[in-house]
Amino acid sequence: MRAMRQIRELAGDTPAHRNRHADLLRAIAIAAVVTGHWLAVYVTYDGTLQGGSVLDTVPWARWLTWLFQVMPIFFLVGGFAGAASLTSHRERGGTAVSWMLVRTGRLVRPTTMLLAVLTVSALAARVAGVDSELVGTGVWLAAIPLWFLVAYLAVVALTPLMYGLHRRYGLAVPILLTVLVGVGDVARMAGGVPYVGDANYLLAWLAVYQLGFSWQDGRLPAERSTGLPLALAGLVALVSLTVPGPYPVSMVGQNTSPPTLALLALAATQTGLALWLQPGADRWLRRPRPWTVVVAVNSVIMTVFLWHMTAAALGVLALYPTGVLPNEPAGSPAWLLLRVPWLLVLALILAALVAVFGPVERRPGGRPDPRGAPVLPALAGMAAVLGGLLTAAVAGPGDHGPAGMPTAALIAYFAGAALLRHARR
Template sequence: MDDVGVTLRRISRLAEQTPPSRERFIDLLRALSIVAVVLGHWLATVVGYDRRGDLTGRSALPELPWAHPLTWVVQVMPVFFLVGGYANAVSLAAERRRGGGAAEWVLNRTGRLVPPTNALVLVMAGGALVARVFGADPSRVRLVVWFASIPLWFLVAYFMVVVLTPPMYALHRRFGLAVPLALTGLVALGDLARLFGQAVWGQGSFLFGWLAIHQMGFAWRDGRLPARPGVALPLLAGGIVMLVVLTVAGPYPISMINIPGERLHNMSPPSLALLSVAATQLGMALLLRDRAERWLRHTGPWTAVVAVNAVILTIFLWHMAAMILVTGLLHLAGVLPVAVPGSAGWLAWRIPWLAMCALVLAFLVAVFGPIEINGARRRTTRQASAVPGGPALTRVRPVLRLTLTLAGCAGIAFALLANSLTPATSPAAWGIPAVPLIVYLVSASVLRCLRASPRQRDAPRQRR
């Protein structure tokens, strides 16, 4: 309890010390987008039993066609990438003012993403090993780990977007809005290939689509997309019109969340329809920006936003694990209800279901959230103590440092992607395939060593 009290006091101080120049609306959008994703996963998941009596889980959307248009509102991943672009542009500019380069920025920025992910990976691997020792079926263990690691597929996309921020921001500064337009054209070509049965040529949209949205965050930050009705309304109206044309009249599915059996998916990879949703959400955000900024000047709302953002990655990474724990506890107690998706009983069950998942997630955040909070504090301390040109760097060291940084980031992206692509019932001793697990641990260790390199440790001594 003392640790919780210390954390709350720290969050309160952070809220009070917020500089007037900070764009608070960006933090609000980030918090709302992740909370919406968590609630959406919990609400749309069906848990029950198969014919053999084994626990199963699936999406309710294939059985709820009336809910497909609602995904136009609840699919908020574009918002997260949009505000990520804004925040990354701010952070990169600050790093350059301190005299840092691309490698240092990537190391510092991934320093918040990797440690909380380490906790999830290690707990899943350790839990899987314990389950195997007690004789659990390897396929069932893998299935549980696969469900718990569902958030990691998204992290791959965002991780790569972060790593590519320095060169993409350079392109933005030179070519402006032409960059997201070109990326949108690549997404359109990928969609065309998928419609003609050449799905492999559309896989690039996993990167092109999210990068296009991320670039719009750059444009917002640089004032190319000011919060004025003359900009916001065309984006909002144009996005809605394109969305209706593409889905109602065109070949794209209405749902912005993947539905098994659909000819074309909008989410994985991002499609033109999803980019239309992004444009709509951006237009709405620009319309609401000024009013929201005034509201966030009040202590209560802003402190709540700061609290969520302090553990936002922890919330996202552990929300599926929380749902799995709730399901397991109800199953062991023999009280797990089974109802037809969309029925009155199933809808009524959503309320206590959400409450229990939220309670378990709150416990997990209390346990693992300090990893994210303390990591952010250490990163801020290192940045504040760094001195431009402080370390005695040779001509080789910066190149080697950048190479190791990119190699470590590539290794983490490969490992997380390989885990997501490995079949959910493919037996794995650690719940995660051995090669991706080893690559992940080695890559995370390399990045950790680079962040703790003499460049940061020596800086305070040189300042004296």
């Protein structure tokens, strides 16, 4: 009750100049991500748990990724919000480092809680005699969101540099980044050049993030005359790149590991739709009820994202070994019908997790002196956090140490998080 009262007060105190449409897009995107991930999980149990992705066995499901792959929306909105907050921070006398400390605080805090809980849970499971491979697989499933977080934190850390390029060169920056993504695709797919395409993990998301800068300063105006042509151009490019090839139709898997031109075509489509829909969305969000819902979702959005795969792992253990959900072929009518109780149970588990861990995200963090943030601890902390998360993300399922993840990765992450916390205070 107290949390809801605070949310209603926060919604009522929203300044008139705030772009509410950006917050709505973020809320819709998190709902799509959670639902899409849950629907993609395919589990069987015949004495041992086995599973995979429905996209690997049900070809028609791959088309649905055009709706559920909304990671570009997060980077688009992130670029919009980053540009606005960085500009405001500098107007108050802040530095790039102090802005980074403030901006990453709400991302790192709930991530630290997730990794701490996973570490303790994995160690407890080992003590209880649970098979080490099963522990590692469970931790890997729960930690899948770290893939996104590595890229997003890296882009946030580069925001001051990239925003400086944006102010000087505008839309030429995302255009150049898109060209570089295409070069990486060619090197990886046609030339067989190793590792070159891996740069797209950063370049592609930076390109979408830069579009958020242009949205924020009006170079991409939120008008139907701008949004609709961009959306149609992106859709034409997406169809042209995937239906005849050479890119697969699915926007999950080969088009995200690493990101490709096809994914950027989807990003252009989503950006155009966002711009096209903003005038109507702005009017609708002036109503207190829908805006309060949007504020409520955004107040725990990182918690929802970080814990939704933990909810899936707990749901698997609760529903399949007990026989509550039977084994049905993926994509069959019976399997589709069983997605209803599956989603309901996972939603209840996630709601409980958010109730427990949501306050960690909502709690105000330490704010550094904008004029005197310690540079070296901040940069070292950020590097350690990114290195630890990246090492944990690429490890994959399996037994990687007592906590289910590489021990060195956890040590690096927690040391980096401690340095960032020290720098903020």
